[in-house]
Amino acid sequence: MAAVDALEEAVPHPITVDPRPQVTTGPDGLPRVLGIRCRACGEVAAYRWPRCPACRGAVEPAEFGPDGTVWSATVVRIPVSGRTPPYALAYVDLDAGPRVLAHVLPAGGPAPVIGSRVRLAEATPTGDVQVEVVP
Amino acid sequence: MTNAVAVHGVGTSHFGRQPERDLVALAWDAVHEAFTDAGVEEVDAVWVGTVFGPPGVAQRVLRAMGITGIPVITVENACASGTTAFAEAHEAVRTGRYERVLALGIEQMSTAFDGAITPEDTDPEGRTGLALPALYAMAAARYLHLGAATPEQLAAVSVKNHAHALHNPRAQYSGRYTVEEVLASRMIADPLTLLQCCPTSDGAAAAVLGPATGGSREVRVRGLALRSGVPWNHASPHVWGHDIVRDTAADALAAAGLADVADVDVLEVHDAFTIGEIVTTEALGLVKPGDGGAAAARGDTALGGAHPVNPSGGLLSRGHPLGATGLAQIAEITWQLRDEAGARQVEGARLGLVETMGGGVSVLDGNACVVVLLEAP
Numbered sequence: 001m002a003a004v005d006a007l008e009e010a011v012p013h014p015i016t017v018d019p020r021p022q023v024t025t026g027p028d029g030l031p032r033v034l035g036i037r038c039r040a041c042g043e044v045a046a047y048r049w050p051r052c053p054a055c056r057g058a059v060e061p062a063e064f065g066p067d068g069t070v071w072s073a074t075v076v077r078i079p080v081s082g083r084t085p086p087y088a089l090a091y092v093d094l095d096a097g098p099r100v101l102a103h104v105l106p107a108g109g110p111a112p113v114i115g116s117r118v119r120l121a122e123a124t125p126t127g128d129v130q131v132e133v134v135p
Numbered sequence: 136m137t138n139a140v141a142v143h144g145v146g147t148s149h150f151g152r153q154p155e156r157d158l159v160a161l162a163w164d165a166v167h168e169a170f171t172d173a174g175v176e177e178v179d180a181v182w183v184g185t186v187f188g189p190p191g192v193a194q195r196v197l198r199a200m201g202i203t204g205i206p207v208i209t210v211e212n213a214c215a216s217g218t219t220a221f222a223e224a225h226e227a228v229r230t231g232r233y234e235r236v237l238a239l240g241i242e243q244m245s246t247a248f249d250g251a252i253t254p255e256d257t258d259p260e261g262r263t264g265l266a267l268p269a270l271y272a273m274a275a276a277r278y279l280h281l282g283a284a285t286p287e288q289l290a291a292v293s294v295k296n297h298a299h300a301l302h303n304p305r306a307q308y309s310g311r312y313t314v315e316e317v318l319a320s321r322m323i324a325d326p327l328t329l330l331q332c333c334p335t336s337d338g339a340a341a342a343v344l345g346p347a348t349g350g351s352r353e354v355r356v357r358g359l360a361l362r363s364g365v366p367w368n369h370a371s372p373h374v375w376g377h378d379i380v381r382d383t384a385a386d387a388l389a390a391a392g393l394a395d396v397a398d399v400d401v402l403e404v405h406d407a408f409t410i411g412e413i414v415t416t417e418a419l420g421l422v423k424p425g426d427g428g429a430a431a432a433r434g435d436t437a438l439g440g441a442h443p444v445n446p447s448g449g450l451l452s453r454g455h456p457l458g459a460t461g462l463a464q465i466a467e468i469t470w471q472l473r474d475e476a477g478a479r480q481v482e483g484a485r486l487g488l489v490e491t492m493g494g495g496v497s498v499l500d501g502n503a504c505v506v507v508l509l510e511a512p
């Protein structure tokens with residue numbers, strides 16, 4: 001963790017609260033996304049929000065992943081502030097979980113085929129959710 | 136007791152990259168033309184749509200033309216900011232809160248961004264690097280995967296709208312491109328190429344609304360609706376942005392007392408990217424699901440086709456200064472319904488539809504969508 005903290009400090013940014021989904025490590029050592037599940041309607045989200053975004057019901061903490069399926073994907077080829085194109089992004093439907101936007105490993109590689117199975121990897125030192133294609 | 140509402144006048148600046156002109160100048164072009172068109176010298180209130188501001192921009196541009204003291208309200212609803220201003224102005228007239236209201240949309244993009252809009256750092260997906268072209272690219276890639284469109288059909292939307300803009304002197308870009316040229320232009324976010332993306336634009340557009348009196352140049356507002364997005368996720372049956380357009384259109388058609396969108400003669404819809412027009416024509420019910428791309432390729436949605444879409448050239452060609460876009464769409468449909476659209480006139484158009492959809496907030500199926508139905512004098 002110390003190395004990660006040092007990296008975080010090496011990348012200054014003006015915002016103190018990171019809005020991206022938080023990735024943690026499950027009891028099996030594999031990554032999970034922290035989120036919520038609605039006690040009323042069952043809606044899931046990859047964010048620790050106070051209420052359900054679909055029905056405003058009460059929510060409970062939940063963890064999702066590590067496996068999922070690519071719903072769609074693209075490669076961004078234009079300059080984006082703080083990033084080096086090209087980079088692949090995928091919307092991944094985590095099994096029994098929400099759709100999350102993730103960077104695709106290896107960095108700079110192609111977009112994964114839609115429908116392919118992917119697995120969460122550790123978040124990047126700067127906090128991006130990442131997935132890699134399951135061979 | 137509520138009023139029937141009409142558009143009494145419209146105006147726009149030129150649309151394009153014009154960093155040498157400030158928003159005072161661009162807004163003056165739009166408001167002066169709209170006031171002249173409406174035959175008025177003053178209004179009772181102003182709603183202003185803008186996304187990137189800056190703070191105070193509405194009062195700053197209005198005071199330069201002597202519009203001070205009256206209520207001025209600024210609204211932001213992403214790409215639907217201009218039509219949101221229109222919707223609120225309409226409601227103010229309909230309910231009798233004010234008699235004559237100006238809706239104004241303004242945006243200067245060229246001085247704010249080098250290229251594409253910088254993704255919003257306080258949004259999860261913005262912070263992850265999801266530039267707006269990439270959000271639409273996700274929908275386009277999904278369509279290609281499902282066989283709901285082909286690359287050539289995506290490109291056909293660009294070919295059509297750039298050709299329409301040849302007849303629109305206010306448009307930023309126009310041209311006779313081929314499908315091959317569109318597909319060969321630089322890749323922005325796979326599968327969307329440069330000519331499938333709206334440009335960086337500066338501009339202003341305005342409309343004067345008041346009670347309908349049956350005047351010979353009044354375009355009546357038959358009905359409109361505004362919605363914000365509900366969650367869009369793994370359980371959604373359609374691509375991002377489809378359902379909010381479908382649901383808002385259903386509301387607007389009901390408000391207008393219309394049973395079938397096919398009764399509409401001319402449409403201006405949100406084609407910030409080619410896939411946007413395809414998804415929108417399907418969501419509106421104008422074409423069958425999965426037939427939006429084929430309809431564009433066949434010419435169904437071209438001038439001279441059964442349902443002309445974006446005769447102005449759309450956002451792809453006219454340009455897309457976010458806050459101004461919705462009111463530029465209103466202006467185009469107003470000119471169409473008054474038979475004043477010149478070489479891009481849809482013959483005999485009696486009923487027109489405007490649709491604007493804005494997005495960028497993660498998890499939601501769009502920040503807002505506005506659909507307006509307008510009727511010829």
